Structure formats: structure tokens, C-alpha cells
Amino acid sequence: TPHDLDGDVALVTGASSGIGRATAKTLADAGAAVAVTARRTDRIETLAEEIEDEGGEALAITADVTETDDVERMIEQTREELGGLDVLVNNAGVMLLAPVIRADLEDLQQMLDVNLMGLMAATRKALPGMLEQDSGHIVNISSVAGRRANETSGGYAATKFGVNAFSESLRKETADSGVRVTVIEPGAVDTELGQHIPDEQVQERMAEMVQDMTVLQPEDIAAAIRYAVTQPPRVSVNELLVRPTDQQ
Ligand code: NDP
Numbered sequence: 001t002p003h004d005l006d007g008d009v010a011l012v013t014g015a016s017s018g019i020g021r022a023t024a025k026t027l028a029d030a031g032a033a034v035a036v037t038a039r040r041t042d043r044i045e046t047l048a049e050e051i052e053d054e055g056g057e058a059l060a061i062t063a064d065v066t067e068t069d070d071v072e073r074m075i076e077q078t079r080e081e082l083g084g085l086d087v088l089v090n091n092a093g094v095m096l097l098a099p100v101i102r103a104d105l106e107d108l109q110q111m112l113d114v115n116l117m118g119l120m121a122a123t124r125k126a127l128p129g130m131l132e133q134d135s136g137h138i139v140n141i142s143s144v145a146g147r148r149a150n151e152t153s154g155g156y157a158a159t160k161f162g163v164n165a166f167s168e169s170l171r172k173e174t175a176d177s178g179v180r181v182t183v184i185e186p187g188a189v190d191t192e193l194g195q196h197i198p199d200e201q202v203q204e205r206m207a208e209m210v211q212d213m214t215v216l217q218p219e220d221i222a223a224a225i226r227y228a229v230t231q232p233p234r235v236s237v238n239e240l241l242v243r244p245t246d247q248q
Contacts, residue, residue, distance in 0.1 A: 003031025005027060009079075009082040009083060011034070011078050011085060011087070011088050011126075012034060012037065012091055013037050013063070013092040014091040015047060016038035016039070017043065017191060020038065020092065021043075022219045023089055023218075023222040024047060026222035027087065028056035028057070030230060033057035033058070033082045034051060035081075036051075037060075037062070038062070038092065039062065041060070059078065059082055061078070066118055071121045071122050071125055074122075075122065086136055087137045087229050088123065088136070088137070088139065089225065090138070090140045091139075091141040092114055094115065094196060095111070096108075096155070097152045100154050103154070115159035115160065131174070135178045135179065136180070137179070138180070139182045139184060142167070143157075143160045143186060146160035147161075163183065167182075180236045182236070182239070182240070184225060184239075184242070185239065187243030188216065189215060189216040215247075216242065228240060
């Protein structure tokens with residue numbers, strides 16, 4: 001049976017765990033050949049093998065999105081080895097929450113570099129080829145934090161507000177070209193994201209908050225992404241906000 005993304009090539013950043021991993025599997029299931037990228041080579045190689053075992057096509061490319069050379073190489077290698085690039089999912093992200101008074105400048109910089117600069121660099125590199133072929137889809141993973149800032153989320157929310165602004169500007173620039181831009185804004189999802197929170201108090205408070213909820217699974221967000229990228233060309237899903245039902 002034919003699949004919606006047969007013949008398409010997708011690249012997913014941050015594919016070594018959580019939402020990125022689930023998205024890579026889902027897009028492969030929808031028929032796309034998928035480039036899976038992140039820093040942890042062992043994880044993405046295992047994922048690529050899993051996808052291939054299930055009958056899909058996958059390519060693991062080790063890349064740190066804060067390194068311009070890596071970003072350029074991952075996109076070039078995808079085009080060369082998988083034959084194109086139709087869907088770019090900018091998913092790599094870190095959430096190093098802390099109140100401003102205790103925030104580490106290096107953590108703030110890292111969030112900017114990964115969540116915002118990495119996403120903008122990958123988009124910049126992918127765009128010319130998409131414009132040339134008059135089609136393509138850029139999916140940017142933002143957050144509920146891209147719409148509202150809460151205590152301790154200042155630095156993180158700043159990057160996600162930035163993602164939303166960059167994406168909306170890009171959407172307007174590409175509206176006439178057949179290239180589509182989608183922003184995905186997840187609420188709480190069961191992933192490794194919270195485990196890297198450096199501030200112990202914040203880490204504990206987040207863990208408690210999540211325990212009181214039936215949080216989303218990475219596959220729930222992957223399904224939203226699949227929905228956005230499998231619409232007919234006239235349909236541009238601009239923004240999807242997906243929270244756990246019991247998240248306030
Ligand atoms: P995970 O921590 O499970 O995954 C994050 C991914 O980003 C990993 O694959 C990691 O791979 C990758 N990554 C981190 N730094 C870099 C880097 N410098 N270069 C390349 N890849 C990097 O978290 P999630 O799956 O939850 O996060 C995915 C996205 O979803 C993020 O943008 C996050 O902000 C967003 N999000 C998550 C929510 C949640 O509740 N979980 C809610 C809202 C948004 P590696 O370490 O191998 O490089």
C-alpha cells in the first residue's frame with residue numbers, strides 16, 4: 001500500500017531520544033527515508049538499524065547543531081545519500097531551567113545555541129534546495145513556553161518565543177514558494193528533557209508537577225508532526241499546541 005511520504009526524505013535533529021526518536025520512526029512509517037542526527041552516535045545508529053529492520057530507510061549522521069560545520073554536513077550528506085531533503089524537523093533542544101538569580105550564563109548560552117541558533121542554521125542551510133524544488137516542509141519544535149513564560153523558564157522561553165518569531169517570519173517569506181513552515185508546541189512530554197535541569201529545586205518541582213499529570217508520550221507529538229507534514233500542498237498547518245489533557 002502506498003504511504004503519504006513515499007519518495008520523500010526527512011531529517012530529524014535530536015533523534016537520539018524522546019520526541020525526535022519517535023518522530024523519526026513515525027515519518028519512516030509514513031514512507032519517508034529518514035536522516036537521524038544527534039551527538040550520541042550509538043543511539044542514532046541503533047535507531048537507524050531499528051527503522052531499517054522495520055522495512056524503512058534511515059541514515060545516522062552524528063552532528064552537534066551548535067557547530068556550523070556539522071549542520072552544513074548533515075544537510076549535504078542527507079541530500080547526497082538519501083537523494084534530497086523534503087522535511088526538516090528542527091527538534092534538538094535543551095531545557096536548563098533556573099530562576100534568573102541562579103542562572104548560569106553558560107546554560108543560557110547553550111539554550112540559545114541549541115534551541116535557536118541551531119534551528120536557524122539548519123533552516124538557513126536547508127532552504128535554498130527547498131525553494132529550488134518549489135516544495136519542502138520545515139517543522140520547528142517550540143513549546144508551550146513559546147507562548148507563555150513562567151517562573152524559572154525565562155531563558156528557555158526566550159529561545160522558544162524566538163523559535164515562534166523566526167518561524168512566522170519564515171512562513172511569510174516562503175508562502176508563495178510552496179515551502180511550508182509548522183510550529184509544534186508540546187506541553188509536558190515523558191522524555192529525558194527534564195533530567196538535565198541543573199537547578200535541583202527546579203528539577204524537583206518539575207518532577208512533582210509531572211507526577212500529578214498523565215503526561216504525553218513522544219509518539220503523541222510525532223503523530224501531530226505526521227499530521228502536519230501529510231496534508232495536501234494547499235494546506236499549511238501553521239501551529240499546533242498539544243498539551244496533556246490534565247495540564248493547566
Ligand atoms: P530529549 O532530552 O529526550 O531530547 C533532546 C534531543 O536533543 C536529544 O536527542 C539530544 O541528543 C538533542 N540535542 C541536545 N543538544 C544537542 C546538540 N548540541 N546538537 C544536536 N542535538 C542535540 O528531550 P525532548 O524529546 O523532550 O526534546 C525535544 C524537543 O522538544 C526540544 O526542542 C524541547 O525543547 C521540546 N519540548 C519538549 C517538551 C517536553 O515536555 N519533553 C515540551 C515542549 C517542548 P544528543 O544529546 O545525543 O545530542
